[in-house]
Amino acid sequence: MARILIVDDERSIRVTLCEFLRPDGHHCDAAADADEALTLHERNAYDVIVSDIIMPRTTGIQLLEQVRKQDAATQIIIMTGEPTVDTAVLAVQKGANDYLTKPIRKDAFLKTVQNALKVKQLINEKQALEAENRRYQKDLEETIERRTGELQKNMQGVIYLLSSVVEVRDPYTAGHQRRVGNLAVKIAEKMNLDKQSIDYLRISGYIHDIGKIVIPAEILTKPGDLSQLEMEMIKLHPSKGYEMLAKVNLPDVIAETIYQHHERCDGSGYPRGLDKSTLSRESKILIVADVVEAMMSHRPYRPARGLMAAIGEIRENAGRLYDIEVVEACCDLFLNDNYEIDEREHPILFPL
Ligand SMILES: [Fe+2]
Incomplete structure (x- = not known):
């Protein structure tokens, strides 16, 4: 009517x-x-x-x-x-x-x-x-948002799990990957990397030693000097990590950053001897974060060397082993911003 x-x-x-x-x-x-x-x-x-x-x-x-x-x-x-x-x-x-x-x-x-x-x-x-279309669209958006959140949470759990698997095999480095990932993120923020690169860098940091899964635990935890063969085996972990991650559906930059995390700017690193012209910005950051955190931590074969020794190492070799801009950002972070090593598990924004 x-x-x-x-x-x-x-x-x-x-x-x-x-x-x-x-x-x-x-x-x-x-x-x-x-x-x-x-x-x-x-x-x-x-x-x-x-x-x-x-x-x-x-x-x-x-x-x-x-x-x-x-x-x-x-x-x-x-x-x-x-x-x-x-x-x-x-x-x-x-x-x-x-x-x-x-x-x-x-x-x-x-x-x-x-x-x-x-x-x-x-x-x-x-x-x-x-009105029906708007309702449908809204329902769809809510469903996608909910499912994306669930997927994010699941994938975050997978990253934490992968991170902990390495630590179970190498308990002396417990928390090392998280500390490196968190430090790398802070350096990247100082260098104004975009948000997505920073999110990827945190993931790379949290699992950068994943390739150590294939290294015998007795080598990883050996307190004394390593033989040349043992050293060669340890040096396999960046490429093993890369091979593992290249098979999963992650952005290439994550696997590649992990592949490069033991390289050095002058080409003296491993496994490929890349130099600063081919190293990615993310890798240059992870390299410095890894060195600094490792020097500040206790190892079975040596005591912790402390912040100033780590700062001395990267400053002394800035431009040769380590990227100058990264070294400056890292020093600024510790010396002017009073950054303290952070072992917390921060949320991971997973690329979906
Ligand atoms: Fe490593």
Whole structure:
């Protein structure tokens, strides 16, 4: 059932037009002026408003403007006793959907109202469809967000697990990877790397020694000097880590950073002897973080050497073994920002 409002200051017209509409089963209200019409429309949200133009105080055109300010869907038919082109054009410009000239003929009136109702019906259907689409889109977004969160959490768990697997085999370096990852992130932030690179760098740091899984535990934990063969085996861990990670669906930069974490700027590192022209920015950071953290930590074959020894090492070899910009950022972090080694497991934003 459609809701229709007739607005006219002549009571006889209001009554007649409502009578025309009632046999079709429409709900029809009548208002004697624009103010009453606005009050009724606010309450009842009519599908069609049929309004006279010339009325006391507020004109039909002003009523039209008021309705259009808040509602583009209601169909508005203007009735005029002055059938001039100007009046019709003005009414349409102000947002009228159609107009009728007085005296109103029943058949023309009913036809015009029916046309307006058809248009309003189409608008209603379109709006319902749009609302349904918005609901669907919102549901979809919420589902994706929830699933992404779950996936992030699962993948984060996998990274923590991988990190702990190495530590089980090499308990002397417990927490080393986390400390290196956290330090590398702080250096990267100081060097203004973008957020994604920093997220990847934390992952690389947390699992950078993953390749040690394939090294016999007795070599990893041996307190004395290593034989040349044992040293060669230890040196396999960056490439073993790379091979393992290259098979999983992680961004290449993570596997590559791990591959490069024992290289040196002058090409004296291992396993490939890359130099500063081919080392990635992330690797240059991880290299320094790894050296500094290792020197500050106790090892079975030596005591911890402390912060100043680590700073001395990277400063002395800045430009030769270590990237100068990274060394500066690292020194600034410890000496000016009073950074302290951080062993906490920070959340990992996993690339999805
Ligand atoms: Fe390593």
